[in-house]
Amino acid sequence: MPALLLLLLLSMGGELVSCSSADEGQFAFQGFAAANLTLDGLAAVMPNGLLALTNFTLQTKGHAFNPTPLRFLDVNGATNSTAVARSFSTSFVFAIVSNYDGLSDQGLAFVVAPTTNLSTAIAGQYLGLLNATNGAASDHMLAVELDTIMNPEFRDINSNHVGINVNSLISRKAKPAGYYGDDGATFRDLMLNSREPMQVWVDYDGQARQLNVTLAPAQEPRPRYPLLSEAIDLSTVLTDTMYVGFSSSSGVVSTHHYVLGWSFSLDGPAPPLDFSKLPALPRVVSKHRSMILALVLPLATVLIIAAVLAAASFFVWRRRRFAEVREDWEDEFGPHRFAYKDLFRATDGFKNGNLLGAGGFGKVYKGVLPGSNLEIVVKRVSHDSRQGIREFIAEVVTIGRLRHRNLAQLLGYCRRNGELLLVYDYMENGSLDKYLYNNNGATLDWPQRYWIIKGVASSLLYLHEDWEQVVIHRDIKASNVLLDKQMNGRLGDFGLARLYDHGTDAQTTHVVGTMGYLAPELVRTGKATPSTDVFAFGVFLLEVVCGRRPIESGQHNNRVMLVDWVLEHHHNGSIIDTVDPCLMNKFNTDEVTLVLKLGLLCTHPSPNVRPPVQKVMQYLDGVQLVPDLPSTYMSYSMLVLMENEGFDSYIMSCPSPGMTICSVSDVSSATILLDGR
Numbered sequence: 311m312p313a314l315l316l317l318l319l320l321s322m323g324g325e326l327v328s329c330s331s332a333d334e335g336q337f338a339f340q341g342f343a344a345a346n347l348t349l350d351g352l353a354a355v356m357p358n359g360l361l362a363l364t365n366f367t368l369q370t371k372g373h374a375f376n377p378t379p380l381r382f383l384d385v386n387g388a389t390n391s392t393a394v395a396r397s398f399s400t401s402f403v404f405a406i407v408s409n410y411d412g413l414s415d416q417g418l419a420f421v422v423a424p425t426t427n428l429s430t431a432i433a434g435q436y437l438g439l440l441n442a443t444n445g446a447a448s449d450h451m452l453a454v455e456l457d458t459i460m461n462p463e464f465r466d467i468n469s470n471h472v473g474i475n476v477n478s479l480i481s482r483k484a485k486p487a488g489y490y491g492d493d494g495a496t497f498r499d500l501m502l503n504s505r506e507p508m509q510v511w512v513d514y515d516g517q518a519r520q521l522n523v524t525l526a527p528a529q530e531p532r533p534r535y536p537l538l539s540e541a542i543d544l545s546t547v548l549t550d551t552m553y554v555g556f557s558s559s560s561g562v563v564s565t566h567h568y569v570l571g572w573s574f575s576l577d578g579p580a581p582p583l584d585f586s587k588l589p590a591l592p593r594v595v596s597k598h599r600s601m602i603l604a605l606v607l608p609l610a611t612v613l614i615i616a617a618v619l620a621a622a623s624f625f626v627w628r629r630r631r632f633a634e635v636r637e638d639w640e641d642e643f644g645p646h647r648f649a650y651k652d653l654f655r656a657t658d659g660f661k662n663g664n665l666l667g668a669g670g671f672g673k674v675y676k677g678v679l680p681g682s683n684l685e686i687v688v689k690r691v692s693h694d695s696r697q698g699i700r701e702f703i704a705e706v707v708t709i710g711r712l713r714h715r716n717l718a719q720l721l722g723y724c725r726r727n728g729e730l731l732l733v734y735d736y737m738e739n740g741s742l743d744k745y746l747y748n749n750n751g752a753t754l755d756w757p758q759r760y761w762i763i764k765g766v767a768s769s770l771l772y773l774h775e776d777w778e779q780v781v782i783h784r785d786i787k788a789s790n791v792l793l794d795k796q797m798n799g800r801l802g803d804f805g806l807a808r809l810y811d812h813g814t815d816a817q818t819t820h821v822v823g824t825m826g827y828l829a830p831e832l833v834r835t836g837k838a839t840p841s842t843d844v845f846a847f848g849v850f851l852l853e854v855v856c857g858r859r860p861i862e863s864g865q866h867n868n869r870v871m872l873v874d875w876v877l878e879h880h881h882n883g884s885i886i887d888t889v890d891p892c893l894m895n896k897f898n899t900d901e902v903t904l905v906l907k908l909g910l911l912c913t914h915p916s917p918n919v920r921p922p923v924q925k926v927m928q929y930l931d932g933v934q935l936v937p938d939l940p941s942t943y944m945s946y947s948m949l950v951l952m953e954n955e956g957f958d959s960y961i962m963s964c965p966s967p968g969m970t971i972c973s974v975s976d977v978s979s980a981t982i983l984l985d986g987r
């Protein structure tokens with residue numbers, strides 16, 4: 311009874327561990343948790359029963375053998391004293407799991423060897439089977455290799471093949487991994503290192519002396535036709551007792567060679583493997599190529615696309631932000647053209663902190679040109695129409711060519727949509743009107759004023775007579791005279807200037823200029839001439855001496871014309887009384903009288919009476935005496951009243967940017983002013 315019980319228990323235990331008696335030369339491992347394997351090198355059984363022949367350790371081997379030696383030779387079956395190799399059959403499920411898609415280390419082999427001690431074998435391409443002598447008959451080794459590296463020294467057919475090896479790493483027979491369809495004709499490729507489990511069958515027919523090797527994806531039925539079928543007599547290869555097991559080696563590629571299950575049988579078919587009991591493969595925590603492809607690449611793509619989009623939108627934004635209008639005809643003006651980008655940078659993006667002033671024409675900003683560190687003034691002028699812009703720019707460029715120590719240098723321009731930017735030299739001391747009308751602030755003494763007057767006069771001479779073309783400034787006034795570091799007067803703001811060649815009549819244009827500085831014939835005809843400039847210069851002279859604006863509000867809200875007021879004092883013989891009280895009687899009376907008389911002469915209603923600027927210079931230099939005013943001299947206002955002209959009939963507009971608009975209502979009120987007096 312006890313014996314029967316023991317037998318029962320034994321058989322039950324055998325069932326439980328799925329391990330049959332080694333004595334009969336048969337076993338089956340559905341996972342190796344309970345198996346008693348002889349392991350060496352990197353080989354290890356994982357907690358879940360998975361046999362890992364390798365982990366990733368450079369150039370190391372791993373072996374796993376069934377610990378029990380098996381009798382491979384059948385002495386009894388021999389017809390003579392020579393033993394015959396017995397039939398055997400084995401089946402195993404393996405997986406080659408690499409961190410790289412399609413790339414893994416050497417491979418693994420099912421091995422039949424006389425010893426489990428393969429300490430002399432080397433890793434790498436030798437698969438832990440042999441060493442550099444590459445085997446000899448004395449090794450008595452049979453191996454079925456699952457090779458994933460093509461080693462030319464072993465005449466490997468490719469990097470994904472199955473081979474039958476006898477005492478050598480050079481296969482007796484090898485074929486690319488795959489399996490035949492049941493028709494025997496179709497062939498399906500398999501990737502040994504696809505990370506998918508695959509099943510291998512190795513069958514040896516001792517009678518037929520034939521070795522078959524069959525490969526198939528796990529869980530698929532065994533293919534009818536083997537992948538490899540080789541006639542081989544293992545009697546001469548094997549020894550009596552042999553060990554069966556697996557060998558593998560690691561190289562340089564991070565790879566795991568796993569065996570999930572294994573069955574073996576001598577003299578009969580290997581027991582089938584129960585796939586449901588096989589251990590699971592670890593999930594690939596790929597941090598390399600697959601990772602790169604699966605995760606990093608899409609991420610990188612997204613980042614690249616985002617970067618490209620950002621760069622593109624930045625480019626578009628930048629282009630729009632710094633967009634300019636440029637036409638072919640402007641090429642000839644090239645050197646005077648500024649890039650908006652540069653002006654933008656120079657003025658810190660037209661920040662309010664750089665704002666010098668604002669007027670009807672637009673805003674004026676101070677800036678420093680990048681690179682040259684040149685201090686500039688940028689005048690932003692909006693212009694709506696394209697009309698006249700070409701002429702205007704031609705003018706700007708012409709003006710840019712003007713060089714005189716008493717001219718504020720126009721450096722160039724820039725055009726944008728609906729906007730024109732004029733770039734001038736920066737003048738440290740600002741405009742003259744600040745000193746004349748700013749009662750609290752600094753004022754100028756007489757020598758300074760006389761110096762400025764002479765300077766402006768010489769610049770006007772340059773414009774009218776010394777340059778190749780006659781340049782009419784059209785807007786001479788105190789606020790357009792800028793003072794440099796040395797308090798030199800510099801005539802600026804050429805926005806109103808119109809050019810015409812010497813000897814030809816100035817073409818009729820729109821009336822532009824500033825009220826109070828407009829010669830009567832200019833208002834009447836709209837024709838700007840050197841003489842109308844002289845008129846404005848005359849008003850300017852009176853302005854500087856008297857420290858009063860050309861038109862000022864008087865008593866009873868009446869407007870007082872400076873010219874009329876000075877003329878009245880002249881008639882009364884009290885012209886000195888008109889001198890700016892800020893000078894506190896510290897002035898050269900002759901000079902002051904000269905300038906006042908000259909101012910009146912220049913503002914004479916009749917252009918023929920006004921001296922040309924050349925004469926004006928001579929008077930100022932004392933080369934000639936200022937002639938007495940004609941007795942017929944009537945004031946501008948009186949003349950206007952007498953002529954009884956309707957000013958409303960004149961078109962007052964501002965065709966060019968940068969001009970002070972003379973509105974119709976202003977002229978009308980100037981007329982009305984006379985009625986009030």
Ligand SMILES: *[C@@H]1O[C@H](CO)[C@@H](O)[C@H](O)[C@H]1NC(C)=O
Nearest residue numbers: 345346347348376377378379
């Ligand atoms: C494993 O096998 C070896 C060699 O056959 C033997 O010495 C050892 O006792 C076995 N261990 C177990 C746990 O069966």
Ligand SMILES: *[C@@H]1O[C@H](CO)[C@@H](O)[C@H](O)[C@H]1NC(C)=O
Nearest residue numbers: 351352353354364365366367
């Ligand atoms: C690989 O296996 C060997 C032997 O089991 C072990 O010493 C080594 O730490 C393992 N290496 C890694 C990277 O797991």
Ligand SMILES: *[C@@H]1O[C@H](CO)[C@@H](O)[C@H](O)[C@H]1NC(C)=O
Nearest residue numbers: 387388389390391392393394
């Ligand atoms: C023994 O038999 C084998 C064939 O079974 C034959 O090849 C061999 O030569 C024989 N040996 C002797 C010594 O007769």
Ligand SMILES: *[C@@H]1O[C@H](CO)[C@@H](O)[C@H](O)[C@H]1NC(C)=O
Nearest residue numbers: 350425426427428429430431
């Ligand atoms: C393996 O064989 C070598 C000699 O070839 C010996 O030095 C070593 O001790 C053996 N290892 C085992 C585990 O028997």
Ligand SMILES: *[C@@H]1O[C@H](CO)[C@@H](O)[C@H](O)[C@H]1NC(C)=O
Nearest residue numbers: 430431440441442443445449
């Ligand atoms: C190579 O392996 C053989 C056994 O296969 C052994 O006799 C020989 O000593 C080994 N050579 C070296 C250099 O380890």
Ligand SMILES: *[C@@H]1O[C@H](CO)[C@@H](O)[C@H](O)[C@H]1NC(C)=O
Nearest residue numbers: 513514515520522535536539
């Ligand atoms: C090997 O394969 C051939 C051809 O399919 C077959 O005839 C033979 O019986 C097979 N032998 C073994 C041992 O499976």
